[in-house]
Amino acid sequence: MSGSREAILDTIRKNHVQGDRPRPTVPLFDQAAPADLKALFQKSLERMGGKMLTPDVADPMAPVRQAIVKPGPVLSCVPEFEGDMKITPQTKPTDIAPVEYAVLRAAFGVAETGSLCFTEKQLLVNTTGFLPQHLVILLDPAQIVYNLHNAYQRPEWTQAHYAVFQSGPSATADIEGVLVHGAQGVRSLSVLFHPVS
Amino acid sequence: MTAELHEELTDPHADQLDHGAASSRPLKSRISEPQPRGAKIHGNRPVDQSEAANRFMAATEHEAMHDARLWDLRQKRDKEMHGIEEWEELRNLASGIKEHTLSKLDYYLELFEKNATANGIKVHWAKDGAEHNAIVLEILRSKGVERLIKSKSMLTEECGFREFMAENNVEVIETDLGERIQQLDDEAPSHVVVPAVHKLRTDVASVFAKTIGSDPDNADAHYLTECQREATRPLILSAQAGMTGGNFVVAETGTFVVCTNEGNADLSANTPPLHIASIGIEKLIPGLDDLPVFIRLLSRSALGSPITQYTSHFRGPREGGEMHVVLVDNGRSARLGMEKFWPGLKCIRCGACMNTCPVFRRSGGLSYGATYAGPIGLIIDPTFNVHKYRNLPYSSTMNGSCTNVCPVKINIHEQIADWRKTLAGEGEISPVKKVMMKAAGEVLASPVVYRASLPLGRSALRHLPHFMLYNKLNTWGRKRDIPETPKQTFNEWYRKNRKQQDEGKKS
Numbered sequence: 001m002s003g004s005r006e007a008i009l010d011t012i013r014k015n016h017v018q019g020d021r022p023r024p025t026v027p028l029f030d031q032a033a034p035a036d037l038k039a040l041f042q043k044s045l046e047r048m049g050g051k052m053l054t055p056d057v058a059d060p061m062a063p064v065r066q067a068i069v070k071p072g073p074v075l076s077c078v079p080e081f082e083g084d085m086k087i088t089p090q091t092k093p094t095d096i097a098p099v100e101y102a103v104l105r106a107a108f109g110v111a112e113t114g115s116l117c118f119t120e121k122q123l124l125v126n127t128t129g130f131l132p133q134h135l136v137i138l139l140d141p142a143q144i145v146y147n148l149h150n151a152y153q154r155p156e157w158t159q160a161h162y163a164v165f166q167s168g169p170s171a172t173a174d175i176e177g178v179l180v181h182g183a184q185g186v187r188s189l190s191v192l193f194h195p196v197s
Numbered sequence: 198m199t200a201e202l203h204e205e206l207t208d209p210h211a212d213q214l215d216h217g218a219a220s221s222r223p224l225k226s227r228i229s230e231p232q233p234r235g236a237k238i239h240g241n242r243p244v245d246q247s248e249a250a251n252r253f254m255a256a257t258e259h260e261a262m263h264d265a266r267l268w269d270l271r272q273k274r275d276k277e278m279h280g281i282e283e284w285e286e287l288r289n290l291a292s293g294i295k296e297h298t299l300s301k302l303d304y305y306l307e308l309f310e311k312n313a314t315a316n317g318i319k320v321h322w323a324k325d326g327a328e329h330n331a332i333v334l335e336i337l338r339s340k341g342v343e344r345l346i347k348s349k350s351m352l353t354e355e356c357g358f359r360e361f362m363a364e365n366n367v368e369v370i371e372t373d374l375g376e377r378i379q380q381l382d383d384e385a386p387s388h389v390v391v392p393a394v395h396k397l398r399t400d401v402a403s404v405f406a407k408t409i410g411s412d413p414d415n416a417d418a419h420y421l422t423e424c425q426r427e428a429t430r431p432l433i434l435s436a437q438a439g440m441t442g443g444n445f446v447v448a449e450t451g452t453f454v455v456c457t458n459e460g461n462a463d464l465s466a467n468t469p470p471l472h473i474a475s476i477g478i479e480k481l482i483p484g485l486d487d488l489p490v491f492i493r494l495l496s497r498s499a500l501g502s503p504i505t506q507y508t509s510h511f512r513g514p515r516e517g518g519e520m521h522v523v524l525v526d527n528g529r530s531a532r533l534g535m536e537k538f539w540p541g542l543k544c545i546r547c548g549a550c551m552n553t554c555p556v557f558r559r560s561g562g563l564s565y566g567a568t569y570a571g572p573i574g575l576i577i578d579p580t581f582n583v584h585k586y587r588n589l590p591y592s593s594t595m596n597g598s599c600t601n602v603c604p605v606k607i608n609i610h611e612q613i614a615d616w617r618k619t620l621a622g623e624g625e626i627s628p629v630k631k632v633m634m635k636a637a638g639e640v641l642a643s644p645v646v647y648r649a650s651l652p653l654g655r656s657a658l659r660h661l662p663h664f665m666l667y668n669k670l671n672t673w674g675r676k677r678d679i680p681e682t683p684k685q686t687f688n689e690w691y692r693k694n695r696k697q698q699d700e701g702k703k704s
Contacts, residue, residue: 011534176226
């Protein structure tokens with residue numbers, strides 16, 4: 001409603017906060033970044049309820065197979081792993097509902113918070129990040145940044161229409177503060193360090 | 198309904214983890230007792246917060262759990278704060294960024310509109326809650342939507358959105374667990390971050406037994422959460438539209454950001470073909486450099502967790518989908534012009550001020566009878582209705598703790614004092630306070646009368662029977678002991694001990 005747009009903007013202009021309030025410059029706060037971001041990432045991820053899988057040099061996908069312990073369809077969105085299901089141009093968001101495990105690759109990770117970034121480019125269909133019961137995620141250790149300031153310097157934010165930091169599984173504590181994983185989204189989230197081949 | 202208990206849900210270590218809104222130590226209610234309800238609302242009459250607070254405190258198990266739970270969140274917040282060297286710098290930056298944006302809000306709103314529109318988002322403007330509701334209904338009707346799934350939003354609470362949609366035959370399903378509990382119990386959220394924090398597990402068991410068919414005798418939090426997941430999932434999958442709020446809006450990229458712990462905003466936004474976001478106009482920030490300041494502060498201040506489990510960034514519709522943003526004013530542009538009260542617009546709705554407030558922790562959020570409870574509510578609610586919420590600025594001990602924990606450095610306790618002055622100036626003051634203030638005014642206006650009154654008061658405090666001190670007129674006497682009174686006033690002591698000495702020095 002264009003009448004309201006003008007009315008709101010007019011009131012704002014009339015009522016503007018007085019005085020010079022320059023835009024602050026935000027530092028990156030990354031001088032104390034450790035050389036080994038993998039260790040910090042792992043510590044942060046585990047704090048958020050995520051699990052790290054132990055790499056297997058001889059058989060790189062073995063940890064993923066071992067993480068899949070429950071029956072049910074496995075959806076793979078990565079070329080490294082063969083699942084039972086694949087995303088096709090016809091896949092609808094709700095088609096992901098029966099998936100037990102989805103195997104995804106994160107765009108990058110954040111050591112400060114154990115966060116994994118996904119955009120529509122990795123998710124293929126956005127609900128692959130949320131409707132499966134469990135996620136197994138590949139992360140290239142070279143794609144870990146130290147903190148959130150570094151994370152927002154990445155190119156994804158101006159390229160993707162949708163981007164999410166997932167930091168551990170879905171969690172709630174709305175009933176007496178008792179932590180429960182899998183309130184609405186995924187019940188568990190495991191990460192394997194695995195460089196892009 | 199029988200919920201399948203997955204082993205993740207009964208992880209023995211889960212209680213000790215401190216992400217999400219979890220307690221850092223197990224807290225468990227020991228007995229069940231009827232849940233005290235919130236303030237009684239009588240049209241436009243001033244809300245009596247203390248009446249509702251008394252009923253909450255009388256429910257001792259509710260009061261004790263509420264107090265312990267929120268104080269635990271406050272302590273978790275402190276621990277996070279100490280873990281970040283630049284914490285105070287982040288608070289200064291957050292405050293500065295918000296103040297800068299509010300000083301050029303017209304520019305940043307237009308910049309956001311331009312960029313979001315270029316990315317395919319349809320941007321709408323609503324001057325108030327009624328217009329917001331009408332805009333959303335029109336979008337939903339144009340798509341034949343009968344069921345809408347939504348994530349938590351305080352703005353839609355302001356707008357009376359759920360009630361309006363019910364009248365217009367659109368089924369609204371809240372997907373945040375706490376908010377869903379409140380919806381099913383036909384109650385407003387009592388806290389901006391943990392909406393059902395005033396309820397015991399037995400209260401939730403009874404609500405779920407009545408509404409989604411769970412076992413009324415099973416009050417296990419894992420079981421109840423699983424029942425809700427199973428009951429809500431088919432509704433998520435069959436909804437034709439999803440709605441979210443927005444925690445932050447980045448003008449330079451046309452992005453809005455939503456923070457949740459459950460992933461319910463991502464499900465609401467990504468499952469149905471239509472996504473509508475309702476966002477207050479004060480949520481703007483300039484650019485991507487500014488965003489991490491707020492993401493780093495929000496969940497640490499709110500829950501003492503480093504980040505919410507999900508931080509979701511929406512910059513445009515997905516392929517084949519449709520995305521709308523409704524920018525809502527509802528009194529905010531007018532508040533910008535209030536010399537003393539505009540800094541309230543910096544608020545990022547973390548709830549840290551509620552968790553630390555001794556009044557809030559003991560009286561429960563519903564006792565305020567307003568959309569916003571606790572310290573931030575005391576300074577925001579009167580801007581919506583000065584008469585109805587005129588008593589709220591008195592629900593404070595003025596200890597200033599709210600101001601100390603605020604991540605965007607709002608001078609909350611100073612604004613509470615300013616509201617008291619403003620309300621008195623506008624004649625918005627209760628009859629009891631008027632009589633007390635008049636008497637106090639006469640005594641305080643004359644030094645002679647004041648000095649003469651002190652020994653009388655002191656003697657009275659020592660000798661008056663208990664019932665005369667702890668009665669309804671003296672609200673300070675409730676739940677509190679008056680400190681022991683000294684035998685002398687300072688003036689008497691000074692005259693006896695120091696006056697001659699001091700006068701000797703002068704000569």
